[in-house]
Amino acid sequence: MIKTIFFDLDGVLTTDKSGSFTTCKFISAQLGKDYDIDKVLEAYRFFHQKLLIGKLAHPDMWSSFNN
Numbered sequence: 001m002i003k004t005i006f007f008d009l010d011g012v013l014t015t016d017k018s019g020s021f022t023t024c025k026f027i028s029a030q031l032g033k034d035y036d037i038d039k040v041l042e043a044y045r046f047f048h049q050k051l052l053i054g055k056l057a058h059p060d061m062w063s064s065f066n067n
Contacts, residue, residue, distance in 0.1 A: 020044060
């Protein structure tokens with residue numbers, strides 16, 4: 001049973017301009033400290049609309065960040 005849902009309204013839970021940027025920073029850090037965050041942002045933007053409407057989950061796009 002779901003008891004709590006958190007929504008980040010850009011700046012509420014993070015100090016970044018957007019929750020998407022926070023997510024991309026996290027992914028970049030997981031890939032390695034020298035991984036180019038611009039590559040992560042580009043790959044993330046490709047899937048962003050499907051993520052927003054629930055047609056895709058973050059694990060479904062993970063392999064695209066390793067290319």
